[in-house]
Ligand SMILES: NC(=O)c1ccc[n+]([C@@H]2O[C@H](COP(=O)([O-])OP(=O)(O)OC[C@H]3O[C@@H](n4cnc5c(N)ncnc54)[C@H](O)[C@@H]3O)[C@@H](O)[C@H]2O)c1
């Protein structure tokens with residue numbers, strides 16, 4: 151049985167659906183603080199909170215869990231700088247409770263959602279896994295601390311883990327049935343598409359005075375379907391090799407904010423109103439991943455690298471979202 155913590159959230163629900171498509175047995179663990187009931191259909195769900203030891207113990211007591219995919223966390227960078235306790239407690243203590251349940255029940259394999267935010271402002275791009283880790287916010291710090299905890303559990307031979315450092319996840323399930331629905335939404339691509347739909351008057355572009363080709367920051371957008379494929383490969387690699395490791399997951403290509411807007415205008419055939427405002431504090435100018443290690447070791451080969459494909463899949467979901475959500 152496969153456990154997916156945070157399986158009702160954006161990325162977790164995509165993995166759950168993919169595993170269901172492969173006829174795998176899955177149990178989702180989520181407190182629905184950020185996740186959605188409509189995102190986890192026809193799958194076993196345990197509603198509980200990772201911060202409560204008993205909640206997560208219940209899962210291991212009632213299901214024989216062989217594989218764990220751990221998505222449950224808080225992930226708003228700005229909020230993490232205002233509420234450090236909330237972030238350290240959920241992201242670190244929640245993971246410790248999970249690891250303790252795994253140890254008690256001899257469940258050994260975990261794939262963990264880490265982030266590009268562990269690097270902070272990079273010295274060299276593309277960023278390889280061995281670059282210095284200097285998080286510039288509590289969110290990134292909490293994920294780095296979890297990586298270190300996982301490393302100790304692995305050294306003690308209690309678990310094997312793979313930590314996947316995602317860059318900018320985007321896009322939606324290939325059939326348009328589920329997609330990105332954060333509340334509040336802070337990510338660029340969904341905000342651009344909500345502007346195209348008229349749900350927002352305009353998009354605020356956070357600064358155009360960065361040292362990039364058009365002055366707006368460059369990010370590495372990775373299709374959520376490619377991202378989840380890497381999780382499945384990571385689990386397979388870990389079990390076959392009895393090893394633990396850390397991998398970046400990105401596209402290897404960067405796009406500016408204005409390039410994202412332009413591509414979204416092409417995909418949606420709508421004009422996107424935007425206004426350039428002050429920089430958002432803590433935003434690095436350029437974040438591009440080197441994912442060579444994941445390609446070589448995990449045999450991962452992203453299939454949807456074009457920005458137009460990523461945005462058009464996201465659009466396919468966004469334009470039908472309300473109908474689907476209301477219709478159940
Ligand atoms: N979205 C991105 O671009 C991105 C980038 C890098 C890393 N990540 C990481 O990937 C993971 C998934 O991200 P997402 O965008 O799908 O986030 P999300 O908020 O959509 O999903 C997280 C899920 O975890 C659940 N959850 C949170 N705390 C919980 C707790 N204590 N107990 C039970 N459930 C809990 C939430 O209800 C939600 O369903 C997170 O760990 C995030 O930090 C995301």
Ligand SMILES: O=c1ccn([C@@H]2O[C@H](COP(=O)(O)OP(=O)(O)O[C@H]3O[C@H](CO)[C@H](O)[C@H](O)[C@H]3O)[C@@H](O)[C@H]2O)c(=O)[nH]1
Nearest residue numbers: 225265266267336337338341354355356367369407430433
């Ligand atoms: O309304 C907006 C929203 C975003 N942006 C810009 O768009 C780019 C992308 O911003 P996102 O908020 O979509 O993504 P981030 O790169 O800030 O964050 C991503 O990378 C982080 C690591 O650096 C974390 O992992 C985080 O969870 C993940 O979404 C940034 O340059 C940002 O300044 C805007 O101009 N306007």
